[in-house]
Amino acid sequence: MSRWQPGSRARLQTAALDLFLESGYSATTTAAIAERAGVTDRTFYRHFKDKSEVLFGDEARLEQLLVGTFDASADSTANALRTSLRALAQDFQPRRADILRRAIVIESVPDLAERELLKLRSWSHALTRLAVTRDGDDLAARAQVEVAIALFRAAFRSWTHDDDPPSLDELIAHAYTAVGHPGFSTRRGSTPSTSTGSPWKRR
Amino acid sequence: MSRWQPGSRARLQTAALDLFLESGYSATTTAAIAERAGVTDRTFYRHFKDKSEVLFGDEARLEQLLVGTFDASADSTANALRTSLRALAQDFQPRRADILRRAIVIESVPDLAERELLKLRSWSHALTRLAVTRDGDDLAARAQVEVAIALFRAAFRSWTHDDDPPSLDELIAHAYTAVGHPGFSTRRGSTPSTSTGSPWKRR
Missing domain, CATH: 1.10.10.60 (Homeodomain-like)
Structure with missing residues (x-):
């Protein structure tokens, strides 16, 4: 071979x-x-x-995708974060089957679940450093980043746990809507708006 | 003795x-x-x-405070979560000196930091169970809870890392404002409004 x-x-x-x-x-x-x-x-x-x-070999590439997309955006922090999550969602979408299988393995082993949490924390720290530089206001920057990660987590969970879910980016948009977050107003590229008529939209 | x-x-x-x-x-x-x-x-x-x-002996009592306050509120999920965070902030406020010292110890030991993350996850799960029952919409409920916890974390960090910070509840209000979250509109009790004139308010 x-x-x-x-x-x-x-x-x-x-x-x-x-x-x-x-x-x-x-x-x-x-x-x-x-x-x-x-x-x-x-x-x-x-x-x-x-x-x-x-399971974790993609970590550095994904962090770079998130951080690089954020850093390249001249938009507000909220909108730049939304754009970063969109880039992540578009990277994940075609790999859903394996990502779903990976999520099942990770949730079944406490040490892996902890490493997954630490990975999210590392993303959050990297984004926060940039957002603080951009905004000046530490708490506001940290709050924006923590919320973006939280909304991503919530959407990701539905994407991996629901049967036949909408796209990950649509679920992220739904999560933003659910909390009335202004980042929701950034809709770009080919993802259709989910602000009306979605069967899983409640508020 | x-x-x-x-x-x-x-x-x-x-x-x-x-x-x-x-x-x-x-x-x-x-x-x-x-x-x-x-x-x-x-x-x-x-x-x-x-x-x-x-360090962790208060866990069960604090989770009960959060969950019990949420459960007792007939308000919207967003506002009930805000009320729960206020209850937590009021419990923490008079104990700031020891809580700050505790935070320094926890951040210095990876195993303790992981246990702290798992504690937050346990709070988040307990609140999510109740919120899903209330809202019906899993993703929306989860997003609201994750965001409330994220905003609490961001505010808590400023409260423990900044010199002479405002009260924890004021910092939570600031974090809500920073992300334009509707839960911010719930202001009750004796905490003064922070929506205008605050020196650390930027947006």
């Missing part, structure tokens, strides 16, 4: 999620993941430090 | 915070805490299961 065989990273991720859900996270070894993916152990360790990295 | 000596719980809490800040959390033993408080080891264990309980 070629050490540079294309797609081995994606195959390892799919194989790992299969095994985590079939046998449990703790009982799954990196050797079993490599075998299921049809690659060698060395190939596993070329892509991932350990089995938790199969 | 009488086993029912009044005030020993409060003395143990103060002694523990003193020692955690002087010597570090890990290096502080329950025996040292008891000695500093002038009570026996047995008295320590009558009040607290271990040294972490000195």
Whole structure:
């Protein structure tokens, strides 16, 4: 097997999620993941430090997507945050099946759930540093960022727990509406407005 | 020393915070805490299961305060949440000195910081269960609760990190204003309005 065989990273991720859900996270070894993916152990360790990295290996890229999008926006903090969440939602949308399987694994293992919380905290800190620089008002900046992350979390949960949900970005828009947040007024790109006529809109 | 000596719980809490800040959390033993408080080891264990309980022993009471206040309110979910946060802020306000010292200890030890995050998650789950029952709309209820907790966290941080801050409830009001949240319109009781003229209000 070629050490540079294309797609081995994606195959390892799919194989790992299969095994985590079939046998449990703790009982799954990196050797079993490599075998299921049809690659060698060395190939596993070329892509991932350990089995938790199969679940969290995207962390740095996603934080950069959030922070980079925020930083590139000349809009108000509220609207720039909404734009960052849209970028994240658009990155997630086509990968829903694997993200849903990942969420099930993470929620089933307390250590992974804690790491997921710390990941969100790291995003929140990175965004807050930028927002404080932009706004000057520490509490206002922190409140905006914490709220954006909170709304993302709430929408993400519906996206992964509901049957046949709307798109993640529509759910984020719904969450913004539910709390009357002004960031909701930023609607850009191809996502349709959800401010009227949505079956899951209540207020 | 009488086993029912009044005030020993409060003395143990103060002694523990003193020692955690002087010597570090890990290096502080329950025996040292008891000695500093002038009570026996047995008295320590009558009040607290271990040294972490000195920091987290109020958890159940505070969750009950939040949840009970929410449950007793016939107001909208947003306003009931705001009322719950006010109750929490009023409970915290006179204890600021010890709460500030507690926050320093918790932020210095990753395991304690994680437990603090899990505590907030437990509050959030308890409130969400009630809010979902009230609203019917899962995502809207969850979004409202997550946002209320997020705003509380942001305000709490300013209250514990800023020099000579306004009251915690005023900071919560400021955080609500910063994100344009409708819960801000609920102003009750003796807390003065902060919607105009505040030096730390920016938007």
